[in-house]
Amino acid sequence: MNKFEVIILGSGSALPTLKKRPTSQLVHYSNKYFLIDCGEGTQVQLRKAKVSFLKINNIFISHLHGDHYFGLVGLISSMHLLGRVADLNVYAPAELKEIIYIQLRASYTQLRFKLVFHELASKETEQIFEDKNLKVHTIPLKHKIYTNGFLLKEKPRTRKMKAEKLKFYEIPHYKIDGIKQGDDFVTENGETIDNNKLTFPPEESRSYAFCSDTAYREKIIPIIKGVTMLYHETTFLEKDSELAKKTLHSTAKQAGSIAKQAEVGKLLIGHFSARYNEEDYPSFIEEVKQEFENVEVAVEQSVYKV
Amino acid sequence: MNKFEVIILGSGSALPTLKKRPTSQLVHYSNKYFLIDCGEGTQVQLRKAKVSFLKINNIFISHLHGDHYFGLVGLISSMHLLGRVADLNVYAPAELKEIIYIQLRASYTQLRFKLVFHELASKETEQIFEDKNLKVHTIPLKHKIYTNGFLLKEKPRTRKMKAEKLKFYEIPHYKIDGIKQGDDFVTENGETIDNNKLTFPPEESRSYAFCSDTAYREKIIPIIKGVTMLYHETTFLEKDSELAKKTLHSTAKQAGSIAKQAEVGKLLIGHFSARYNEEDYPSFIEEVKQEFENVEVAVEQSVYKV
Numbered sequence: 036m037n038k039f040e041v042i043i044l045g046s047g048s049a050l051p052t053l054k055k056r057p058t059s060q061l062v063h064y065s066n067k068y069f070l071i072d073c074g075e076g077t078q079v080q081l082r083k084a085k086v087s088f089l090k091i092n093n094i095f096i097s098h099l100h101g102d103h104y105f106g107l108v109g110l111i112s113s114m115h116l117l118g119r120v121a122d123l124n125v126y127a128p129a130e131l132k133e134i135i136y137i138q139l140r141a142s143y144t145q146l147r148f149k150l151v152f153h154e155l156a157s158k159e160t161e162q163i164f165e166d167k168n169l170k171v172h173t174i175p176l177k178h179k180i181y182t183n184g185f186l187l188k189e190k191p192r193t194r195k196m197k198a199e200k201l202k203f204y205e206i207p208h209y210k211i212d213g214i215k216q217g218d219d220f221v222t223e224n225g226e227t228i229d230n231n232k233l234t235f236p237p238e239e240s241r242s243y244a245f246c247s248d249t250a251y252r253e254k255i256i257p258i259i260k261g262v263t264m265l266y267h268e269t270t271f272l273e274k275d276s277e278l279a280k281k282t283l284h285s286t287a288k289q290a291g292s293i294a295k296q297a298e299v300g301k302l303l304i305g306h307f308s309a310r311y312n313e314e315d316y317p318s319f320i321e322e323v324k325q326e327f328e329n330v331e332v333a334v335e336q337s338v339y340k341v
Numbered sequence: 342m343n344k345f346e347v348i349i350l351g352s353g354s355a356l357p358t359l360k361k362r363p364t365s366q367l368v369h370y371s372n373k374y375f376l377i378d379c380g381e382g383t384q385v386q387l388r389k390a391k392v393s394f395l396k397i398n399n400i401f402i403s404h405l406h407g408d409h410y411f412g413l414v415g416l417i418s419s420m421h422l423l424g425r426v427a428d429l430n431v432y433a434p435a436e437l438k439e440i441i442y443i444q445l446r447a448s449y450t451q452l453r454f455k456l457v458f459h460e461l462a463s464k465e466t467e468q469i470f471e472d473k474n475l476k477v478h479t480i481p482l483k484h485k486i487y488t489n490g491f492l493l494k495e496k497p498r499t500r501k502m503k504a505e506k507l508k509f510y511e512i513p514h515y516k517i518d519g520i521k522q523g524d525d526f527v528t529e530n531g532e533t534i535d536n537n538k539l540t541f542p543p544e545e546s547r548s549y550a551f552c553s554d555t556a557y558r559e560k561i562i563p564i565i566k567g568v569t570m571l572y573h574e575t576t577f578l579e580k581d582s583e584l585a586k587k588t589l590h591s592t593a594k595q596a597g598s599i600a601k602q603a604e605v606g607k608l609l610i611g612h613f614s615a616r617y618n619e620e621d622y623p624s625f626i627e628e629v630k631q632e633f634e635n636v637e638v639a640v641e642q643s644v645y646k647v
Contacts, residue, residue: 049422051415053388075415076382082359099447101418105411109357109381112407116355130447137443141405141436143486180449 037065037168039189039241039341041264044080045072046305046333048270049102054313056080056335057102058247058306060266061091062187063338064169070094071185071245077106078113083336088114089121093164095171096127097247098182104131108138115146122149126163126171128181129154155183160258174258176249178283184246186258194234204228243341244299247306250279251289256297264341265299266333268306272315273322275308284308287319291326305333343371343474345495345547345647347570350386351378352611352639354576355408360619362386362641363408364553364612366572367397368493369644370475376400377491377551383412384419389642394420395427399470401477402433403553404488410437414444421452428455432469432477434487435460461489466564480564482555484589490552492564500540510534549647550605553612556585557595562603570647571605572639574612578621579628581614590614593625597632611639 040063047055057074061084068091070077081088088110096104104127114123125131132152139146153163155173164171167190174184193215200206206220214220220228244259247268259265270284279286285293287304294302304319311319316332323330331339346369353361363380367390374397376383387394394416402410410433420429431437438458445452459469461479470477473496480490499521506512512526520526526534550565553574565571576590585592591599593610600608610625617625622638629636637645 050419051385051388053385075412076385079357079359079382082357099444101415101444101448105415105418105444106381109407109411112411113356128447130443134443134447137436137440138405138407138411141434141440141486142407180447 036238037189039064039243041243041266041303041339041341042084042086043305043333043335043337043339044077044084045074046307046335047074047102048306048308049100050309051075051102052309055307055309057105058097059106060245061086062243064187067092067166069171069187072097072103072247073105073107073110074102075105075109078110080335081110088117089119091123092121093124094126095163095185095245096125096131097176097184097245098178098180099128099130099134100180100248103248107131108135111135111139111146111150112142112144114148115144119148122151124151124153124164126153126155129156156181160186172258174244174246174255176246176255177252178248178250182248184244184249184255186242186244186262188242188262189240191240192237194230194237196234197232200228200233204233206233241341246293248284250283251285251293253293253296256293259293259297259299261298261300263300264303264339265294265297265301266303266305267293269304269319269323270306270308272311272318275310278308287322288325291323291330294323294327294330300329302327302330303333303339304330342544343495345370345549347549347572347609347645347647348390348392349611349639349641349643349645350383350390351380352613352641353380353408354612354614355406356615357381357408358615361613361615363411364403365412366551367392368549370493372396373398373472375477375493378403378409378553379411379413379416380408381411381415384416386641387416394423395425397429398427399430400432401469401491401551402431402437403482403490403551404484404486405434405436405440406486406554409554413437414441417441417445417452417456418448418450420454421450425454428457430457430459430470432459432461435462462487466492478564480550480552480561482552482561483558484554484556488554490550490555490561492548492550492568494548494568495546497546498543500536500543502540503538506534506539510539512539547647552599554590556589557591557599559599559602562599565599565603565605567604567606569606570609570645571600571603571607572609572611573599575610575625575629576612576614578617578624581616584614593628594631597629597636600629600633600636606635608633608636609639609645610636
């Protein structure tokens with residue numbers, strides 16, 4: 036089974052501290068790395084995680100509050116200095132393109148690689164990326180400025196051939212792809228062998244949803260329904276729910292409620308306001324658990340299997 | 342005597358590593374803090390140094406290569422979130438203003454404080470700041486893009502009254518300022534008392550010069566002549582002098598030569614290329630010492646008395 040895991044590079048909120056870096060996550064799928072958000076200091080966090088900058092080909096930016104993208108121009112500059120030649124795709128609100136280019140122009144930097152901006156503007160969920168294994172969709176969120184979460188979902192996986200049947204029925208090679216998709220097999224004698232006899236059912240597609248920053252929003256539930264793992268911001272505890280409302284962030288309890296309604300496998304929480312510290316983590320977990328049991332705090336430099 | 346010291350926040354070059362942060366220095370004079378350059382991660386380095394962001398009122402940016410300013414927009418955003426109301430002065434090449442504002446606009450941030458940009462454009466040295474104690478002049482440098490170093494110099498200090506003479510001659514209060522400036526004193530009897538009898542000579546004005554990034558440039562010598570402490574970049578060792586020439590940086594030996602010719606009190610070196618590491622520091626020192634003896638490596642989070 037392909038590796039599918041999330042490496043937390045930063046899980047703090049707007050004010051970087053000595054203990055919490057601003058938001059950045061790396062999704063590692065098979066041999067590919069996808070970066071979600073890129074707060075200030077992300078390149079140093081990537082070095083700590085021992086991930087080569089050059090392995091990242093796709094970067095998704097949720098919104099243009101600084102704690103989610105101020106590290107991007109530095110990462111791009113470093114990729115340039117390190118001799119990158121491969122295209123780099125950035126999926127982000129439209130204004131980011133000019134923000135990056137005005138800074139490259141100021142230093143007369145002509146990138147040696149192609150920087151491809153995919154401008155996000157839709158208020159409805161849309162597919163923005165696809166490769167052999169994965170699709171990425173936006174998750175429109177509710178925040179002070181235009182914001183998207185991201186859903187990374189494995190494509191439906193094929194059925195698995197039973198090796199002994201392959202041999203027994205002398206199935207020709209060119210038939211295998213079809214059988215993995217569910218075809219029956221007709222032998223030379225005209226006998227139809229039911230697909231169920233030839234294959235095991237496919238493994239379930241895994242999926243990861245990143246939702247930050249956002250107020251409590253039930254509209255996202257159909258989009259993230261049944262995901263294997265959900266990261267949902269919990270900037271505040273319930274006692275500060277007025278602040279959550281005012282700043283369009285979520286409380287721990289609200290994130291738990293979303294996880295419950297969406298019937299996700301597991302919930303990761305983060306983006307805690309700088310007013311809290313590690314001693315408050317148990318309270319966050321406790322408040323989530325009023326709604327949803329399988330929850331964990333997203334810890335920087337930790338790896339979470341999807 | 343007023344405190345006058347330099348706190349190194351970052352002394353690496355373009356590629357941030359786990360050990361070296363990009364350029365940033367804090368000059369602490371009496372109760373004031375002046376920030377010189379602001380590479381990515383400066384706000385975290387300021388927290389490590391336990392300096393309140395709100396105590397910084399003047400920021401000098403040498404040039405618009407990212408390793409000298411990518412941390413500025415994050416620092417400004419944090420100052421805003423922390424409730425700053427006092428004016429913040431930024432002295433920098435003109436393009437920086439739009440770079441900051443395009444990012445503030447993208448997040449709909451309306452700063453609660455006044456951000457005053459002082460656009461640097463002159464190719465000659467000029468005074469850009471003055472207060473009761475200090476003057477700051479630019480030091481035009483030679484680099485790939487428009488770059489200034491900065492000279493922070495105490496104003497000429499006044500002579501010191503001899504307390505016993507003050508009493509003996511019954512010198513009225515309103516005369517004291519003049520005497521400190523060098524006036525003689527005429528008694529009621531018409532006797533002229535020579536200033537030398539009444540005062541001690543003033544302490545020498547201290548000064549600090551920051552020169553980074555720059556190729557070897559003798560033109561700066563008259564500007565930094567006799568400074569108490571000089572920080573001069575040494576991106577390369579002599580064996581890489583071709584690279585220094587090509588990238589318009591300096592070698593250790595060249596920095597030593599500038600320090601010698603300018604007859605400075607002490608030389609601090611930094612901005613080492615990421616190709617070197619701590620084991621190479623002795624070689625940098627050795628090469629400088631071929632020209633100039635009193636040299637030290639600028640170590641992050643260390644404090645250097647001017």
